[in-house]
Amino acid sequence: MDIAGHSMKKARFTLVELLASMAVFLILMAVMFQFIGSAQRAWTASNATTEVYQNARILFDVLARDLQGSVARADDVQGQHLKFERVGEGELAFVSAIEEGNGRLAEVAYSFVNNEVQRAFTIDTPGVTWNPYGDRSNYSTLAGATGASTGTVVDGVLAATFTCFDADYSPTAWSGDIETSLPTAVNLKVTLMDAKSMVRYNLLSGAAKTQWETERARSFSKTIFLGGR
Secondary structure, eight states: OOHHHHHHHHHSOOHHHHHHHHHHHHHHHHHHHHHHHHHHHHHHHHHHHHHHHHHHHHHHHHHHHHHHTEEOEEEEETTEEEOOEEEETTEEEEEEEOGGGTTOEEEEEEEEETTEEEEEEEESOTTOOOOTTSOOSSHHHHHTSTTOEEEEEEEOEEEEEEEEEOTTOOEEOOOGGGGGSOOSEEEEEEEEOOHHHHHHHTTOOHHHHHHHHHHHOEEEEEEEEOTTO
16 A cells, blocks of 8 residues: 555645635735725824814914904004904904014914915015005905015815904904904814815815815814903
């Protein structure tokens, strides 16, 4: 009897056993890839959320610093007024002792345009058109002034609304005679989306776009108290 040949024959795998092993292997691979995919999606979502929260913090911090130094009063010079103006729900313009001016007064304006919150300012320096008593009825007036500094505070903005509150904490359209005083508080409500999600958002339309915004956008709100000084 050929014992060695008999042992080798018994050690071989059958076709059924090979197929079963491959099936188990494929199932394990599918589970592993599903786990990796879920982990990657969670990591991407976490990064997107971090980006959006950082942008919200940056925007609120810059706006708060500018507003804390703001001034408004009638007849600062005879017949000349320092005004605080809410030009529209997405625009705000005022005079403030901003950080870039080292304590000097600057004309400052914020505007929500083209999915960005933009900021412009002019300071009393040579070669710069600067008039704290001038017209700030729209952002473009200040942004287009000679020597004006302009820039984007944050992008990926889907909505931005400024609301001014009077001494009774009632929302007030800050226009007309009231412009020569500061509001008691200013609220900014903003909806943001991370840069990667924003690229796809701009390619979508209709219900798909609305659904994507619902899933990916985040809304934030901050109220900055000025005390109506």
